[in-house]
Each structure stands twice: as C-alpha cells, then as structure tokens.
Amino acid sequence: MALIVQKYGGSSVGNLDRIHHVAEKVIKAKNEGHNIVVVVSAMYGETDRLIQLANALTQHHDPRELDVLISSGEQVSMALLSMALNAKNCPARSFTGPQIGIFTDSIHTKARILDVKTDIIERELNQGRIVVVAGFQGVNDRGDITTLGRGGSDTTAVAIAAALKADECQIYTDVDGVYTTDPHLIPEARLIPQISFEEMLEMSSLGAKVLQMRSVELASKHSMPIRVLSTFSDGAGTLVTFEDKIMHKRLVSGIAFSREEAIISLSGIPRQIGIEGRILSKVNQANIEIDMIAQNATTEDKSDFTFTVHRREYPKAMKVIEELSTELGKINVKTNSKVAKLSLVGIGMRSHTGVATTMFRILGEQGINIQMITTSEIKISVVVDETHLEKGVRAVHQGFELDKPFQSSDRSFIE
Numbered sequence: 001m002a003l004i005v006q007k008y009g010g011s012s013v014g015n016l017d018r019i020h021h022v023a024e025k026v027i028k029a030k031n032e033g034h035n036i037v038v039v040v041s042a043m044y045g046e047t048d049r050l051i052q053l054a055n056a057l058t059q060h061h062d063p064r065e066l067d068v069l070i071s072s073g074e075q076v077s078m079a080l081l082s083m084a085l086n087a088k089n090c091p092a093r094s095f096t097g098p099q100i101g102i103f104t105d106s107i108h109t110k111a112r113i114l115d116v117k118t119d120i121i122e123r124e125l126n127q128g129r130i131v132v133v134a135g136f137q138g139v140n141d142r143g144d145i146t147t148l149g150r151g152g153s154d155t156t157a158v159a160i161a162a163a164l165k166a167d168e169c170q171i172y173t174d175v176d177g178v179y180t181t182d183p184h185l186i187p188e189a190r191l192i193p194q195i196s197f198e199e200m201l202e203m204s205s206l207g208a209k210v211l212q213m214r215s216v217e218l219a220s221k222h223s224m225p226i227r228v229l230s231t232f233s234d235g236a237g238t239l240v241t242f243e244d245k246i247m248h249k250r251l252v253s254g255i256a257f258s259r260e261e262a263i264i265s266l267s268g269i270p271r272q273i274g275i276e277g278r279i280l281s282k283v284n285q286a287n288i289e290i291d292m293i294a295q296n297a298t299t300e301d302k303s304d305f306t307f308t309v310h311r312r313e314y315p316k317a318m319k320v321i322e323e324l325s326t327e328l329g330k331i332n333v334k335t336n337s338k339v340a341k342l343s344l345v346g347i348g349m350r351s352h353t354g355v356a357t358t359m360f361r362i363l364g365e366q367g368i369n370i371q372m373i374t375t376s377e378i379k380i381s382v383v384v385d386e387t388h389l390e391k392g393v394r395a396v397h398q399g400f401e402l403d404k405p406f407q408s409s410d411r412s413f414i415e
C-alpha cells in the first residue's frame with residue numbers, strides 16, 4: 001500500500017462537475033489500494049476575485065487580514081471535494097492548513113513553511129478516510145492565518161508529502177506535464193518525461209508556471225520527487241527527480257522565456273571601488289528586484305553598468321536612476337522597456353561546451369540582435385527585442401532538436 005499525496009489546481013476544481021471528476025480520480029487511486037491525501041487550490045479565479053475585492057475596498061489593507069480573506073478560497077474547495085467524496089460513499093474529511101498544523105513564519109502573503117504536523121493526517125488515514133487539505137495556507141506562532149504566495153498549494157503538497165514520507169507527490173493540473181517550451185507559442189513543443197530538480201528550478205524561476213518555485217526547492221531539499229500530470233487526460237506526465245534517475249538526457253532540456261522585461265544601461269560611471277554595490281542597494285531599497293547584471297570597464301576611469309528588471313518595475317527603477325545620476329555626476333542612461341528574455345536550460349551543458357556558440361549562431365542567422373547575455377552552469381539567458389522573441393524561441397527550439405520525440409537513446413547524446 002502506497003501513500004500518495006495528490007494536489008489539484010484551481011482549474012481542476014473550477015466547477016462542481018470538475019470536483020465530481022476529481023472525486024472519481026481520488027476514489028480510483030484509493031481503490032488501487034493506496035492511502036490518499038489530497039491538497040486543493042481555490043476554485044479557478046477565486047483568489048484573484050478575493051484580492052480584487054480587498055483592493056476595491058482599500059489600497060491600504062493589513063496583510064494579516066488579506067491572508068484571512070484569500071485563504072478562504074481553498075477552504076471552499078476542500079469542503080466541496082470532501083462532500084463529493086462522502087456522497088460517493090468514500091469517507092473523507094477536510095482540514096485547513098492551520099487545523100492540520102502547517103506552521104509558517106509571519107511574512108503574510110509570502111510565508112514559508114517551518115513545520116508540518118502529521119498526527120491528524122495519520123489518525124484519519126488509519127481510519128480509512130481520505131484526508132483533504134486546503135493548500136496555500138498555514139498558521140504562525142501567534143495563531144494568525146498565513147498564505148504561501150501565489151501558486152502556494154504546490155508547496156503545501158510537497159511539504160505534506162515530505163513530512164509523511166509519501167511514496168509519491170502528484171501535482172494534477174490543466175496541462176499534461178512540463179514541456180520543452182510553452183506549447184501555446186511553439187506547438188511543436190514536446191512533453192519532457194523526466195527533468196531534474198535543478199532544471200525545473202531554472203524553468204520555474206524563468207516563468208514556466210507549472211510549479212511554484214518554492215515547491216521545487218522544497219522537493220529537492222527533502223528528496224521528494226514530484227510528478228506533474230493532467231487532471232483531464234491520461235498519461236505519465238513529467239517526473240521531476242534526481243539527475244541520476246533521468247533516462248532521457250539531452251544537451252538542452254527546455255527553453256523558458258519571459259516577455260515583460262526592461263533593460264537599463266548606465267554608461268560613464270566613475271570607476272570607484274564599491275560603486276556597483278551603491279547602485280544596486282539604491283535599487284534594492286526601492287524594493288525592485290534585479291534580474292540580469294553586466295558590468296565592464298570602458299576606459300581607465302569609466303565603466304558601463306547594465307541590468308534588467310521586470311517591466312512593471314521599470315518606472316520605479318527609472319526614478320531611482322534619476323536620483324543616482326545627480327549623485328554620480330554625468331552618466332548616460334540608455335533604456336529599452338520592450339525587451340524579452342530567452343533562456344536555454346539543460347544539465348547537459350555542464351559537461352559540454354559549445355551550446356552558447358550554437359545558440360548565438362542560430363539567433364544571428366535569424367537576424368536577432370542579442371542585447372545582453374548571462375550564463376550559469378546549466379543555463380544561458382539572452383535579452384532580445386520583444387518582437388524577436390517568438391522567432392528566436394522557434395529557431396532555437398528547432399536548432400537543438402527539441403521538437404524531436406524523446407528516445408532512450410537520448411542518453412548517449414551527452415555521454
């Protein structure tokens with residue numbers, strides 16, 4: 001008998017028919033002889049609706065109250081699913097995060113899980129019941145309800161699976177797994193059968209929204225493989241697991257991209273020790289997250305400093321830069337708020353050189369100008385004009401043969 005944690009996302013519980021469908025799936029898994037814990041998200045659109053309500057009421061809401069409000073969506077889904085199960089003669093009970101004992105820190109709307117109690121879940125499972133838990137929420141040491149950030153039900157599921165030492169953590173969603181790139185943009189994108197935690201982290205941080213990034217971090221830390229599957233169709237989905245368990249190793253596993261970037265380039269910065277730290281701390285103080293950074297000396301006493309931010313932060317960042325330029329004297333500022341980032345991700349790069357060369361050649365052949373480059377051990381990111389993004393993704397996807405079906409011989413590709 002296996003212990004399986006299943007998580008169903010907002011679209012999977014989006015209406016009563018779908019909740020019935022989820023109940024059938026849960027019952028099927030139980031009838032196969034398994035113990036099942038189910039984590040649910042709020043019904044599709046509900047969390048957004050609740051946030052809008054709060055914003056319409058006042059722009060200055062207390063984050064504590066916001067968490068009380070937005071955690072309610074999951075409470076609705078958990079009760080409905082539990083009722084649906086009971087109506088089908090499958091004993092079930094639902095619990096909120098605080099009821100189960102999901103303890104978090106006190107950072108409202110972005111809380112981190114510190115501890116997960118298992119006694120209530122184990123008691124219920126021992127009595128033959130399905131345990132349905134509200135995702136996305138916990139409780140701090142003062143007894144206040146907290147939430148885990150958008151998409152946080154994934155993290156609830158992984159945390160519970162890790163605490164219970166479950167055999168599997170299945171994340172059911174409306175896509176059938178993780179793709180080589182976004183199939184909405186590139187219909188030839190392929191389902192990736194297995195991907196490493198590290199690659200998945202890069203893909204999530206780069207905007208592939210299938211899993212909340214924190215859930216992947218947690219899974220990797222606790223050695224808890226995750227399987228991403230579709231609620232609506234059959235198939236093995238994508239297994240996110242350890243590198244050495246992966247059969248289909250490719251040089252490049254996937255292409256992630258984000259459209260909403262802006263690039264800010266400062267030139268003529270005086271070359272003083274610590275100047276980069278001064279610039280960045282100003283930007284950080286304004287709560288702006290910087291993504292890519294490049295710096296190089298242009299003359300004996302001047303250097304260029306270029307960075308990217310999310311487009312929504314661009315006006316705020318420009319204000320900071322204006323203040324800075326009065327402080328630093330005459331600097332030149334060049335910006336482009338209509339750029340996109342395209343990233344190649346793959347553990348195969350670690351042992352193989354030449355991936356960047358191939359990528360840049362492909363983009364060059366398409367007449368795409370690269371405005372900035374950063375690399376890590378398993379990732380190469382470039383900034384390009386927004387209008388070139390689609391063409392670039394398509395060309396690179398084809399160039400690295402990501403449109404070809406996965407075969408077991410892919411292993412030899414990088415060994």
Ligand code: ASP
Binds near residue numbers: 041047135149
């Ligand atoms: N309902 C929350 C959200 O929409 C959490 C989740 O779905 O994972 O972000």
Ligand code: MG
Binds near residue numbers: 151154209210211212
């Ligand atoms: Mg999600």
